[in-house]
Amino acid sequence: MNGFHHLEIWLPAHEVGGEDWSWLLGRLGFVLEQDWGTGRSWSAGGAYLTLTSSPNLADASHDRRRAGLNHLAFHGGTASEVDAVMAEATEHGWTPLYQDRYPHAGGPQHYAGWLENAAGFKAEVVAEETAGSEPPAERPAWRVRPETAADREAVRAVELAAFPTAEEADLVDALRADPGAWIDGLSYVAEDEAGDVVGHALLTRCLVGDRPALALAPCAVLPDRQRTGAGSAAIRGALEAARARGENLVIVLGHAEYYPRFGFARASGWGIVPPFEVPDEAFMALRLDPAAEVPRGTVGYPAAFGV
Numbered sequence: 096m097n098g099f100h101h102l103e104i105w106l107p108a109h110e111v112g113g114e115d116w117s118w119l120l121g122r123l124g125f126v127l128e129q130d131w132g133t134g135r136s137w138s139a140g141g142a143y144l145t146l147t148s149s150p151n152l153a154d155a156s157h158d159r160r161r162a163g164l165n166h167l168a169f170h171g172g173t174a175s176e177v178d179a180v181m182a183e184a185t186e187h188g189w190t191p192l193y194q195d196r197y198p199h200a201g202g203p204q205h206y207a208g209w210l211e212n213a214a215g216f217k218a219e220v221v222a223e224e225t226a227g228s229e230p231p232a233e234r235p236a237w238r239v240r241p242e243t244a245a246d247r248e249a250v251r252a253v254e255l256a257a258f259p260t261a262e263e264a265d266l267v268d269a270l271r272a273d274p275g276a277w278i279d280g281l282s283y284v285a286e287d288e289a290g291d292v293v294g295h296a297l298l299t300r301c302l303v304g305d306r307p308a309l310a311l312a313p314c315a316v317l318p319d320r321q322r323t324g325a326g327s328a329a330i331r332g333a334l335e336a337a338r339a340r341g342e343n344l345v346i347v348l349g350h351a352e353y354y355p356r357f358g359f360a361r362a363s364g365w366g367i368v369p370p371f372e373v374p375d376e377a378f379m380a381l382r383l384d385p386a387a388e389v390p391r392g393t394v395g396y397p398a399a400f401g402v
């Protein structure tokens with residue numbers, strides 16, 4: 096038999112039974128084979144991983160940027176299973192890395208998420224390749240850019256077409272009229288080859304506790320252009336522009352199956368709560384700067400949201 100027989104990682108004794116590793120390994124299908132108090136072994140796929148302390152441990156800290164282990168990469172199942180693991184991980188001691196480029200931080204063909212625990216260990220969760228799946232590069236290349244004054248009617252038309260009522264279109268107009276909420280350059284449009292606006296994603300100022308953050312809402316694509324990447328392109332454009340401006344935290348209330356692909360995870364994992372009742376999985380947050388501290392508290396939306 097080829098391949099690894101086992102991998103052994105040394106940890107300080109207090110980290111050996113940590114919930115972070117137990118949850119991640121269990122969640123990824125590893126089976127706990129042995130627990131001898133100062134160490135544990137988990138098996139999967141014919142190999143095992145030992146996390147153990149040792150009396151010979153020379154240095155209790157781990158620095159993955161030094162020579163030695165950088166990260167462990169695990170099979171994560173389908174793309175949506177990887178999305179689910181990434182969404183749940185924040186509740187179990189793991190912080191997502193490279194969220195703004197999720198799930199393709201490793202390249203357009205590589206669907207994966209990266210996690211870091213408090214001790215600085217990095218884990219990668221990789222989706223299996225799906226036979227016949229269309230690589231993102233072959234989808235239409237939507238051009239994205241910040242909206243200009245000339246786009247206002249087109250943006251309104253997209254919002255009206257995408258939603259059953261005028262509520263979202265009116266919301267965008269009300270936010271644009273609120274200088275405390277609106278940030279020039281963070282309303283992004285996706286346009287087709289003819290230069291017609293087909294998609295829109297909006298980031299406006301909100302608060303988490305008393306600290307500034309951004310709310311992503313609404314996101315809309317013309318119905319006949321939906322599911323062709325235009326929404327994702329506009330959202331990624333807006334998030335990238337926000338990151339370039341030094342913003343960190345973005346909040347979204349929306350489809351729990353859609354937003355994790357941009358790196359959003361349950362906001363409750365960071366102690367961020369909505370000012371209204373919603374299913375926990377629908378209220379999500381994204382850190383644009385993994386090094387920045389994440390504020391906790393209740394989200395305060397601009398008045399235009401009417402909450």
Ligand SMILES: CC(C)(COP(=O)(O)OP(=O)(O)OC[C@H]1O[C@@H](n2cnc3c(N)ncnc32)[C@H](O)[C@@H]1OP(=O)(O)O)[C@@H](O)C(=O)NCCC(=O)NCCS
Nearest residue numbers: 257314315316321322323324325326327348349350352353
């Ligand atoms: C949601 C929306 C903005 C997404 O934009 P889009 O351009 O259609 O989406 P993309 O092409 O970038 O991404 C496609 C993926 O989005 C996901 N998706 C799209 N709409 C979704 C929805 N309503 N719920 C869950 N996932 C959805 C699908 O999983 C799809 O994946 P697939 O390619 O495997 O089918 C767009 O569909 C839309 O305007 N919908 C109506 C308005 C709305 O619901 N807005 C969001 C409010 S939270």
